[in-house]
Structures are given as C-alpha cells and as structure tokens.
Amino acid sequence: MSAKTWLPLLALAALTGCRQDMHDPPRYRAQGSSDFFSDGRVNRPVVEGTVARGQLRADTKFYQGREGGEFVKTLPVELTKDLVKRGQERYNIYCSPCHGMVGDGEGMVVQRGFRHPPSFHLERMRELPVGHYYDVITNGFGAMSSYASRIPVKDRWAIVAYVRALQLSQNATMQDVPEAERGKLSQEGRQ
Amino acid sequence: MSQIFHPSANTIAKVSIFGAIFFAGGLLVILNEVNRSPYVTRVGVAREQPVPFSHKHHVGGIGIDCRYCHTAVETSSAAGIPPTETCMSCHSQIWADSPMLEPVRASFRTDRSIEWTRVHDLPGFVYFDHSIHLKKGVGCVTCHGRVDQMPLMYQQNTLNMEWCLDCHRAPEKYVRPREEVFRMDYRPQESQQVIGARLVKEYKIRKLTDCSVCHR
Incomplete structure (x- = not known):
C-alpha cells in the first residue's frame, strides 16, 4: 500500500477515535429526557386503569386498609418482630422528619416551620384503627402528602405496626414488661 | 555545488532524534494529566442546577435519610431522582414563597419535570447497579463522598475504571456493615482490615474483575 492510500485512512481512523458514541449510545436511560414524547420524559406513566x-x-x-368500607382494626399481615423492625427503619426514614423519632410530632421539618402534626400518643390518636394510619400514609391527610409512591404496601403496614409499638412504648407500665425482663429493665434504668 | 547541510546539522539531527523521544513522552504525560484533571473527570466541580439544591442543608442540617428522596436505591439499579412531589412534601409549607424554589413550584403546577444536571454520569457501556452494592456493604459515602458537607453536588471520585477496580480487586478495604451503609459519619469500630475481611466472608463478596461483570 502506498503512502497515498494509507495516510488518509490513518487520518480517518484518528478522527473516528475521538468520537464518544459509545459513551452516550442512542438509547434511553432511566429518568432521561426525550424529544419524542410530548412531556419530554423517557419514563412513561402507566395508562390509567392499567392492571398488571x-x-x-x-x-x-x-391494599386499602378497609373491609366493607370500614377501616380494619387489626393488621392484615402477620405481626412479627422483623415486621416491627422493618417498620422502625422505614418510619425513621419517611415519617420521623415530621412526626419525630418517638412520634410526638416534633420532627426537624416541624421545627423548621411545617404544620405540627398531632402526637401519636394523644388519646384520640391511640384509639384510631390501624386501617386509618394505613390510609393516611397511602392518601395523605391535611398538610401531609401521599407516600404511596415512596413506600410499598407491605412497608406501610410495617410502619403502622411500629407506630402502634411507639404508642405502647410511651404509655407502658411495669406490668407490660415480661416478668423475666423486669430486673434487667430496672437495672438499666439505674445506669 | 556548495554543501546543502552545514556541519552543525549533524548535531541537530542527533539532538532532535533524542529530543523526539522526550517530546513524545512528554506529550503522553500531559495527555494523561489532562485526562485525570478535574477538567475531564469533573471531580470537585460543582454543577449548576435549576435549583441550587443543598445536600449539606437537607442531609447534614436536617438529617433526612438518603432514602427519603432516593427511594429506589435499595431495590433498583438507579437510585432515582425524586419527583417534584417529594420536594413539595415539605416545600408546600416551608419556603413556600421563596423565589429560589419557583422552578419546583412551576414543575408541580405544570407537571413538567425539573431538568437537573446529571452529576454522576457513567458511560453507556458500563453496567452498574446501586442495590447490590448496598447489599454487599458499600456505603453511599464510599463512592459519593460526604454529601452532607456538599452545598452543591459534585463528584467526589473519578468513576474511572481504575477507581472501580481498586475496590473490586480489594473490597475488604472499603466494605462496612449493612446497617451502616447510609451513615454519613461512619468510622469502623475496629481496624478496617479486620472488619473488611470478616464482612467479605459474611456477605460472600467475590472479587468480580471479569470484563463482562460491568461491560455486558
């Protein structure tokens, strides 16, 4: 091959080497933008009424925390220690910014000016059925927006279970503690 | 016919051949330096955003968990940029009249997404999954740095392949207990060597360095 042939080829190869096509391939990535759809989004909303x-x-x-239109009074999932633990974790992530770590409604966001939610330890709050709490997480209530898109159904029930645990924790007496644990508790209390 | 080359041409020829090696070498060094400089990698360069969102304020100041906004991070490859609805959970009442937040309110009113500037952008030929990294004990901070101290978001690390491999070759240097993955100020209780070795065994972390792990 003479220099006349391979020199332009080399130049061409050098030019193509600088392109970044493989860095940004012509495909959609999650949450990208699109010129094709009128709302400019890659992520497509599910057509209303779709049931997978x-x-x-x-x-x-x-799914609704209701039975025959009435809020359910017992958890529709099995109450286990793992469920409550999961609920604690999820509560601390999604609820504690407003409702506070112990459920008194003194969260950081409230301290910065958000409307004060009622404490979970008020008599009327303790009497609300679990279905009500589930419904509020799902559909929002007053100033609180819906958390349905952020918290999956099972986790919502876990949070409800943990709210019940919080309510118990703030209104517990020594009689609620298993006899075997009482000694341990008063010992820890002294420390 | 007179001489075309002056006798000094001998020296010039020798020096230029010798010099060419240094010149080419120098060029490679410069290229390498440029490639690793913040100009290319964007490390430490804060990006302009439609709203000057501060992780320092939201994470460091208020103490909001990463997952409050990045809800998909535990279950999906992408951590997820929150929808405007998430911002409005608080900003419907807090700073509700701030002109700085007008793009957020406009987005909420018109149902048009806020177009954030992507900060961590892997090339399209790299497969990456957030959820598995969390499950194996890689903390957010390990890759993203102390976002609770970043007023505006920037890249803490290059995301270069050698950087990925640094951990994939020796995960014991970086992994932490799963419960501490989202902690910003995590410090290992014992030496990282001891903890790392134990966690690698416990979480069954393999040293995945095959090309096809990420380039699939």
Whole structure:
C-alpha cells in the first residue's frame, strides 16, 4: 500500500477515535429526557386503569386498609418482630422528619416551620384503627402528602405496626414488661 | 555545488532524534494529566442546577435519610431522582414563597419535570447497579463522598475504571456493615482490615474483575 492510500485512512481512523458514541449510545436511560414524547420524559406513566397480571389488588384489607368500607382494626399481615423492625427503619426514614423519632410530632421539618402534626400518643390518636394510619400514609391527610409512591404496601403496614409499638412504648407500665425482663429493665434504668 | 547541510546539522539531527523521544513522552504525560484533571473527570466541580439544591442543608442540617428522596436505591439499579412531589412534601409549607424554589413550584403546577444536571454520569457501556452494592456493604459515602458537607453536588471520585477496580480487586478495604451503609459519619469500630475481611466472608463478596461483570 502506498503512502497515498494509507495516510488518509490513518487520518480517518484518528478522527473516528475521538468520537464518544459509545459513551452516550442512542438509547434511553432511566429518568432521561426525550424529544419524542410530548412531556419530554423517557419514563412513561402507566395508562390509567392499567392492571398488571397478578396485581388486581382485590384484597381491600391489605391494599386499602378497609373491609366493607370500614377501616380494619387489626393488621392484615402477620405481626412479627422483623415486621416491627422493618417498620422502625422505614418510619425513621419517611415519617420521623415530621412526626419525630418517638412520634410526638416534633420532627426537624416541624421545627423548621411545617404544620405540627398531632402526637401519636394523644388519646384520640391511640384509639384510631390501624386501617386509618394505613390510609393516611397511602392518601395523605391535611398538610401531609401521599407516600404511596415512596413506600410499598407491605412497608406501610410495617410502619403502622411500629407506630402502634411507639404508642405502647410511651404509655407502658411495669406490668407490660415480661416478668423475666423486669430486673434487667430496672437495672438499666439505674445506669 | 556548495554543501546543502552545514556541519552543525549533524548535531541537530542527533539532538532532535533524542529530543523526539522526550517530546513524545512528554506529550503522553500531559495527555494523561489532562485526562485525570478535574477538567475531564469533573471531580470537585460543582454543577449548576435549576435549583441550587443543598445536600449539606437537607442531609447534614436536617438529617433526612438518603432514602427519603432516593427511594429506589435499595431495590433498583438507579437510585432515582425524586419527583417534584417529594420536594413539595415539605416545600408546600416551608419556603413556600421563596423565589429560589419557583422552578419546583412551576414543575408541580405544570407537571413538567425539573431538568437537573446529571452529576454522576457513567458511560453507556458500563453496567452498574446501586442495590447490590448496598447489599454487599458499600456505603453511599464510599463512592459519593460526604454529601452532607456538599452545598452543591459534585463528584467526589473519578468513576474511572481504575477507581472501580481498586475496590473490586480489594473490597475488604472499603466494605462496612449493612446497617451502616447510609451513615454519613461512619468510622469502623475496629481496624478496617479486620472488619473488611470478616464482612467479605459474611456477605460472600467475590472479587468480580471479569470484563463482562460491568461491560455486558
């Protein structure tokens, strides 16, 4: 091959080497922007009324916290220690900014000026059925927006279980503590 | 016919051949330096955003958990940029008239997304999944730095391949207990060597360095 042939080829190769096509391939990435769709989003909203296979959500107790229009009074999921622990973790992430770590409504966001939510330890709050708490997480209430898009259904029930645990914790007496644990508790209290 | 080359041409020729090696070498060094400089990697360069969102204020000041906004990080490859609805959970009442937050309110009114400038942008030929890194004990801070001290978001690390491999070759140097993954100020209780070695065994962390792990 003479220099006349390979020199332009080399120049061409050198030029193509500078392109970044593989860095930014012509495909959509999550939450990117698009010129094709009128709202400019890559992520497409689900068409209203869509029911995916196996997601009919016919179980109103689990998905709506209601049975025959009334709020359920007992958890539609099995109450386990793991559930409450999960609830504690999720509560601290999503709820504590306003409701506070112990549920008194003195969270950081409230201290910065958000409307004070009622303490979970008020008599009327303790009497509310669990279904009500689930409904508030799902649909929002007053100044509180819906958390349905942020917290999956099972986690919402875990949070409800933990709110109940919080309510118990602030109104517990020595009689609520198992006898075997009482000694340990008063010992820790002295420290 | 007179001489075309002066006798000094001999020296010039020798020096230029010798010099060319240094010149080429120097060029490579410069290229390398440029490639690793913040000009290319964007390390430490705060980006302009439609709203000057401060992680320092929200995470460091108020103590909001990463997952309050980045809800998908535990279950998905992408951590997720929060929808405007998430901002409005608080800003419907707090700083509700601030002109700085007008783009947020406009987005909420018109249902048009806020177009943030992406800070951590991996090339399209790299596969990456947030959820598995969290499950194996890689803290947010390990890659993203102390975001609770960043008024405006910037890249703490290069995201270069050698940087990825640094951990993939020796994960015991970086992993932490799963419960501490979201902690900003985590310090290992014992030496990282001891903790790291134990966690690598406990979480069954493999040294994934095959090309096809990330380039699939």
